[in-house]
Amino acid sequence: MADRSTDIDRIMDxxxxxxxGASTDETKRGYQAIETLQxxxxxxxxxxxxxxxxxxxxxxVYSTVSAIPGRVDLALIVTPAPIVPQILEDCADTDLAGAVVIAVGFGEAGEDGQELEDEIVSLAREHGIRLIGPNTSGLINVHRSLNLVGADTVPEGNLALLxxxxxxAISLFTEAATRAGVGFSHYVGVGNEADLQxxxxxxxFDDDPETDAIVCYVxxxxxxxxxxxxxxxxxxxTPIVVLKSGRSDVGKRSASSHTGSLAGDxxxxxxxxxxxGVVSVERSDELLSVANALSSLPSADGENVAILADGGGHATLAADALAERxxxxxxxTDETQDNLQDVLPDAASVVNPVDVAGGTDEDQSxxxxxxxxxxxxxxxDALMLSGLFGGYGIRFAEQYTDVEIEVADDLADLAAEHEKPLVVQSAYEGxxxxxxxxxRENGIPVVESLDVATASLEALATYxxxxxxxxxxxxxxxxxxxxxxxxxxDALASGRTQLSEFESKQAxxxxxxxxxxxxxATSPDDARDAAASVDGPVAMKIVSPDIVHKSDAxxxxxxxxxxxxxxxxDDLLAAAHDYDPDSQIDGVLISPMADAGVELIVGVVDDEQFGPVIMCGLGGVxxxxxxxxxxRALPLTEADARGLLEDIDAQELFDGARGNPPVDRDAVVDLLVSVSEFVEANPSVSELDLNPVFATEDGVEVVDAAITLESDGTARVDGEAPISRGTTDD
Incomplete structure (x- = not known):
């Protein structure tokens, strides 16, 4: 196999x-690509x-790539899919670094397409060629004027787009072209990720001097x-900002456990x-603005945002939007309020949000x-200017524009002097x-949408x-x-993938x-003897690998x-038989009643993209x-576990709501880390539910447990690099 360690610099630059597939037909991609480059x-x-x-x-024009006399760094292949294997075969001895495969009809098109995709990947690996795509829109290096997409207007800037x-991609190019101050260093249509991922x-891009932030639509x-x-x-x-599509409930996969059903995409x-460390956004109009803010402004030292508005409506809505995030x-401080009162009308609010109450209508300084x-x-920690700034020359008198230009310069200088981010939201942005x-020339973002402005400030405040x-x-x-x-x-050896509660607790x-x-207990007498050995009443639960949610049965x-x-x-066996006459009943589990506490669920699910993921939150029925x-993704560090616990909304329950003692947080953290270590040591575990887990001031107790296995779970890793099940790693 040829060396595949080629630096992708030759591909990207x-x-x-x-x-x-070059063409003399001006309507064909093979002609337009040459025209665009020239x-x-x-x-x-x-x-x-x-x-x-x-x-x-x-x-x-050359008949084949191998006929080209000079070294070729990159090939743009614009032929139909079935011809691509022969083209790659022809490139065997050319020192070609990479190929951009535009054609559709590969893995996205079904079984036959997947076979074709596997074939071109195999050929590329054999000949040391890296592939972008297939099913890709192409590649752009804006600073080199390399445009293998054909997009008309791709403004130059410091954002790399995947x-x-x-x-x-066209939508984002268009948005950037109509918004000064936002542009791109590179664009890659990653396509099917058959090779380069x-x-x-x-x-x-992390090493690229032209790139200050990475934007991903995934x-x-x-x-x-x-x-x-x-x-x-x-x-x-280098900041990374991601917009992941498929966020609706429709995208949730079906699963047998609570953890699986809660683990929406x-x-x-x-x-x-x-x-x-990646920043996620939920809307396409936030993607470039958030990345632009992170690439051009310093991160805030905290989450305290001051609002300066030239109207009460903007002040109130800005405060609401920031609070929602x-x-x-x-x-x-009193000193700040005194300084504001010195320059603003008596009617102005100086408590934050600050409403200038008309104080800037005649003097924008x-x-x-x-x-x-x-x-x-x-x-x-950060300042938001909200309202109508930049439009005073339109609203009132043209000469105000000159004043606002001076104000804009001064605002940028102040933000730089104090090393605090400033974001401007203006109805006149368009x-x-x-x-x-x-x-914008000074790196200060200007946006029209209040939601986009607050998304940018949230990213800056938390980054x-x-x-x-x-x-x-x-x-x-x-x-x-x-x-x-x-x-x-033992369960896998017997061909079973669902453990009973008894087996789960044993493991x-x-x-x-x-x-x-x-x-x-496997008989009524066993049940009586087991209960007698416990000081106090007991909990009794049916044990069956076929009945996961026992309370439902x-x-x-x-x-x-x-x-x-x-x-x-006897009653429990009868109920289980009525619920599922064909279920295997192994007996009844006898346990002492657990001490009451905060009911938690701790679970693990094997996510199809990210591998094993742990969940923790409020549990019970x-x-x-x-x-x-x-x-969180596994494995967990102690810091991960503490962060996971802090992300649960109901913090007041852990702190001791309604006079109850606070929960032993350290014990919960220890449990989360132990679960992580257990799953890491047992790669066949595809789902795990501990529900409920009772957390008290004295520690934690796992009351119920269910484990689901995957028979090929040991394929989760290859001993070195981690991979998600169902993927390959080379």
């Missing part, structure tokens, strides 16, 4: 490009390839684990991306006085006014803490290759997790006395109603 100013060598032509746009939709581009990842691992390293220097994706609207006081306030141009947490987070390496729990090995007990004491009895244990045993849960 090529000195020569072959257009395979008219766009690409200074590298262009080699048209077509066995039936001699000259195209003044360039000599996209799985050609239409979304998301994480490999991250590494390149529909799915071939290797989500590798993305997390690479992103964790990249985000310490959006919830898991947002959590694990944050764990790696969890940002604080701090009280300004008041904005500078207010901003200076607010940015100097030690309670303020008018492309000179004051706005001055702000430093997010990246710091990521450095203490998991390395996302799941090392285990062989199950260590004997119970799990967890072997790993020293805090399980309530338990005993399996009437298979749970609580507060059972020793005297009632025998009859209860209403877990799927409340949905107060949080996620």
């Amino acid at each position: 090529p000195d020569s490009v072959a257009i395979v 008219e766009g100013g690409y200074e590298g060598d262009i080699y048209p390839v077509n066995p039936s032509a001699d000259e195209i746009r003044g360039l000599e 996209c799985q939709s050609g239409n979304m 998301f994480h490999e581009y991250l590494s390149f 529909e799915g990842m071939s290797d989500g684990r590798a993305f997390l691992e690479q992103a964790r390293d990249v985000t310490t220097d 959006a919830a898991v994706t947002d959590a694990v991306l944050e764990q790696a 969890g940002l604080a609207i701090p009280q300004l 008041v904005f500078v006085d207010c901003a200076e006081a607010m940015l100097a306030d030690p309670n303020v 008018f492309d006014t000179d004051p706005h141009a001055v702000l 430093g803490e997010r990246v710091a947490a990521a450095t203490e987070s998991s390395d996302f390496q799941v090392i285990g290759t062989t199950d260590t729990a004997e119970t799990i090995s 967890l007990s072997e790993a020293d997790l805090p399980i309530t004491p338990f005993e399996l 009437g298979g749970v009895a609580l507060e059972v006395s020793t005297e009632a244990a025998s009859d209860t045993y 209403f877990v799927e109603v409340l949905e107060d849960v949080a996620f």
Whole structure:
């Protein structure tokens, strides 16, 4: 096999490009690609390839890539899919670094297409060629005028764009072209990720001097684990902003456990991306603005945002929008308020949000006085200017535009002096006014949407803490290759993938997790004897690998006395038989009643993109109603576990609501780390439910447990690099 360690610099920044499938027909991609390169100013060598032509746009045409006399860095292949294998075969001895495969009809088109995709990947690997695509819109290096997409207007800037939709790419190019100050260094249509994948581009852009932030539109990842691992390293220097499509409930996959049904695509994706230091956005209009803010402004030291508005409506709505995102609207110091009162009308509000109450209508320099006081306030980490700035020359008199230009310069200087981010939201953003141009030239974002402005401020306010947490987070390496729990090995050997509660607790007990004491009764007499050995009433639960949710089957009895244990045993078996006549009944589990506490659920699900993911939140029978849960990718560090616990909304329950004692948080953290270690040591575990787990001031107790296995689970890793099940790793 040829060496595949070629630096992708030759692909992303090529000195020569072959257009395979070049055409004399001006309506064909093979002609338009050459035209775009020539008219766009690409200074590298262009080699048209077509066995039936001699000259195209003044360039000599070659019959094959191997016939080209010079070294070719990159090939743009615009032929139909069935011809691609032969083209790659022809490139065997050409030192070609990479190929952009435009054609559709590969893995996205069904079984036959997947076979064709596998074939071209095999050929590429054999000949040391890296592939972009197939099913890609192309590649752009804006600073080199290399445009293999054909998009008309791609403004130059500092954002690298990775996209799985050609239409979304065009939309983002168009948005950037109509918004001064936002532009691109590179664009890659990643397509099917048959060879080059998301994480490999991250590494390149992190080292690219022309790129200050990476923007991703993602529909799915071939290797989500590798993305997390690479992103964790990249985000310490280069922000990554991701818009993941498919966030609706329709995208939730069906699963047998509570954890599976709660692990919706959006919830898991947002959590694990944050764990790696990545910023997620929910709307397409936030994507470029948030990335632009992160690339041009300093991160805020905290989440305290001051609002300076030229109207009460904007002030109130801005405060609401920031509060909804969890940002604080701090009280300004007395000194700041005094300074504001000195320059504003008596009717102005100076408590934050600050409403100038018409104080800037005739003298826009008041904005500078207010901003200076607010940015100097030690309670303020960031400033938002909201309302109509930049439009005073349109609203009132043209000469005000000159004043606003000076104000814009002064505002930018103040933000730089205080090293605090300033974001401007203006209803006149779409008018492309000179004051706005001055702000943007100085790296100050100007947006029209209040939601987009607050999304940018949220990212700026949380980014430093997010990246710091990521450095203490998991390395996302799941090392285990062989199950260590004997119970799990025995179940797989017998062809079973669903453990009963008894077996699940056995496996967890072997790993020293805090399980309530338990005993399996296989007769009414056993049940009575087991209950008699417990000081106090017991809980009795049916044991069956076929009945996961025992309460739904009437298979749970609580507060059972020793005297009632025998009859209860018979009742539980009868209820289980009525629920599922064909179910295998192994007996009844007897346990002492657990101490009441905060009911939690701790679970693990094997996400198809990101591999094993742990969940923790409020548990019990209403877990799927409340949905107060949080996620992290495994394995967990202690910092991950603490962050996971802090992400649960109902913090007041942990702190001791309504006079109850606070929960032992350290014990919960220890449990989460122990579960992580258990799953890492037993790669056949595909789902795990601990529900409920009772957390008290004295510790935690796992009351119920269910484990689902995957017979080929030991394929989760190859001993080195982590992969998600169902993917390959080379």
